[in-house]
Amino acid sequence: MFFPESPDFLTELLGISKSTWLLGKREEGVGGNSADHRYLSRLNSSDAIETSRERFKNLIRRILQPHLGMGETACLDHLKGRDADIRECRDSAWQLLALATQFDRAYPRTTNVVKQFEIASLQIAQDFASSRSDDAIGALERLPWANTETVQWYLSECRRAPSHAVAARFPVQLLSLLVLLIAVGEEQPKTEGDRPGFLPPMIASRDPLTGELSALRYWFDFVQESSGLPSLDAVFKIMLADSGADDETRIRQGRKYRKGSEVPSVDRLQIMTKNIRKASSGKDLSECYIIGILACFLQKAFLQNKSVAQSFSRFDPMAPFNDWNVLIKLNIDSMLPPGGSQGGSLAQF
Numbered sequence: 331m332f333f334p335e336s337p338d339f340l341t342e343l344l345g346i347s348k349s350t351w352l353l354g355k356r357e358e359g360v361g362g363n364s365a366d367h368r369y370l371s372r373l374n375s376s377d378a379i380e381t382s383r384e385r386f387k388n389l390i391r392r393i394l395q396p397h398l399g400m401g402e403t404a405c406l407d408h409l410k411g412r413d414a415d416i417r418e419c420r421d422s423a424w425q426l427l428a429l430a431t432q433f434d435r436a437y438p439r440t441t442n443v444v445k446q447f448e449i450a451s452l453q454i455a456q457d458f459a460s461s462r463s464d465d466a467i468g469a470l471e472r473l474p475w476a477n478t479e480t481v482q483w484y485l486s487e488c489r490r491a492p493s494h495a496v497a498a499r500f501p502v503q504l505l506s507l508l509v510l511l512i513a514v515g516e517e518q519p520k521t522e523g524d525r526p527g528f529l530p531p532m533i534a535s536r537d538p539l540t541g542e543l544s545a546l547r548y549w550f551d552f553v554q555e556s557s558g559l560p561s562l563d564a565v566f567k568i569m570l571a572d573s574g575a576d577d578e579t580r581i582r583q584g585r586k587y588r589k590g591s592e593v594p595s596v597d598r599l600q601i602m603t604k605n606i607r608k609a610s611s612g613k614d615l616s617e618c619y620i621i622g623i624l625a626c627f628l629q630k631a632f633l634q635n636k637s638v639a640q641s642f643s644r645f646d647p648m649a650p651f652n653d654w655n656v657l658i659k660l661n662i663d664s665m666l667p668p669g670g671s672q673g674g675s676l677a678q679f
Contacts, residue, residue, distance in 0.1 A: 331451050331452075331454040331455040331458060331466070331470075331495060331496075331499060331502075332447075332450075332451050332454065332470060332473065332481075332484075332499070332502045332503060332505075332506055333447040333448060333450075333451035333503060333506045334503045334506075334507070335423075335451075336423035336424065337423055337424060337427050338423070339503060339507075340507075340627065343627060343630050343631060343634065344596055344623070344626060344627055344630065345595055345596065346596045348370070348371075348423075349366075349367045349370045349371055350367075352370065352427075352430060352431075353366055353367060353370065366389055369389060370389060422445075422448060424444050424445075424448060425441075425444075425445070428441050428444065437513075437514055437517050439513075439517050440510065440513045440514050440517050443510065443513055444510065447506060447510075450469065451506075453469070454466045454469050454470065455495075457469070458488075458492055458495045458496075461492075463488065463492040463495075466488070466492075466495070467485060467488055467489065470484070470485055470488070471485065474660055475505065475509060475653070475656065475657055475660060477656065478505065478649075478650075478653040478656050478657070479646070479649045479652065479653055480501050480502055480505045480649045480650045480653050481502060481505065483501070483642075483644065483645055483646075483649065484498055484499070484501065484502045486644075487642060487644075494642075497641065497642075498638065498641075498642055498645070500634055500635070500638055501635055501638060501645065501649060501650050504631050504634075504635070504650050505650045505653060505657075508533075508650065508653075508654060508657055509657055509660075511529060512657055512658060512660075515527060515529070528548075528552065528617070528621055528624075529624070530654070530658070531548055532545050532548040532549070532621075532624065532625060532628065533545070533628065533651050533654045534654075535547050535548040537589065537590065541648070542590070542632065542647075542648065543590065543628065543629065543632040543648060543651050544588075544589070544590050544629075545590070545624075545625040545626075545628040545629045545632075546587055546588055546589075546590050546593065546625050546626070546629050547588050547589070547590065548625065549621055549622050549625035550562060550565060550566075550584070550587070550588045552618075552621060553565055553569070553606055553615070553618060556610075556613055556614060556615050556618070557606055557609075557610040557613050557615065558610070558613060559610075562584070562585075562588065563581045563584070565584070565606065566580050566581045566583070566584025566585070567580050567581060567584075568605055568606055568609045569584065569602040569603075569605050569606050570583055570584055570602065570605075571605050572601060572605070573598075590629050590632070593626050593629045593630050593633070594626060596623070596626070599619070599622050599623065599626060600619070602622070603615075603618050603619040603622060606618065628651075631650075632647060632648075632651070635647035635648075635649075635650065
């Protein structure tokens with residue numbers, strides 16, 4: 331309930347297909363991947379299917395090879411001795427994503443936290459559905475970030491009408507993903523000379539006139555600084571070189587993106603990133619795309635928050651982003667189970 335049921339939360343918000351993201355574009359015919367697309371779309375859905383272990387492992391190999399550029403031997407090594415993990419993936423789209431993208435190996439402790447989030451969130455959802463709202467609310471009150479404005483608002487809505495638990499859940503699910511981003515940062519190895527993270531200033535970026543989130547403002551400013559271009563208009567003209575009839579049109583569109591009133595699609599973002607990297611050879615723009623994806627996600631999440639606020643007038647669409655200042659003060663490391671363990675303070679939920 332407080333955690334998204336599947337990564338579809340991310341892909342749908344970004345306007346992309348989970349199967350296309352993991353398997354590449356759908357290709358029909360002999361040697362194509364259309365069967366894998368159909369199979370993946372049915373997994374972890376209400377349309378439960380029976381499947382063999384080998385069929386499932388073959389799907390994961392088909393994801394690993396194009397998505398991470400892994401050869402057959404590397405794929406087999408990644409899956410060796412992991413039958414228990416593979417079985418778990420059949421019931422959890424999050425665990426499938428972690429296994430198929432090697433996130434579980436890069437961030438094993440955060441992966442365990444995701445498992446605990448899933449279990450706790452499912453139990454809360456079942457309690458609400460079974461008219462045990464007091465139990466569900468009690469579990470939400472024990473979240474380590476329960477003192478945030480977002481969770482307190484959500485609790486008040488659930489107390490007012492338990493039926494609001496589903497309709498009002500987007501902001502608390504977004505907040506749980508922000509907690510996970512902090513957990514990932516805590517688990518990353520630190521080395522002397524590391525550059526400061528880009529996430530805190532991105533979440534802190536605000537439109538100077540409205541005070542609303544302006545994650546894309548941060549991204550465009552980052553691109554200008556990294557590319558060495560003299561102005562944002564110069565950035566817009568290059569990034570949108572294939573869009574619009576003239577430079578004025580491109581600049582106007584770029585300013586709309588930077589303001590956050592419009593959010594580029596993932597396909598458009600890929601083209602924009604490719605254009606700026608091509609024009610800025612010799613400059614370090616290696617993180618341009620991933621930072622852009624995150625900026626688009628945050629900006630679209632804010633726009634979704636505004637939609638929630640239309641139904642729940644007491645909700646502030648900026649609340650989850652303002653709550654970041656509370657989240658970063660949490661002892662996130664204490665919530666991460668020891669490596670390989672299923673323990674940790676999240677077990678109390």
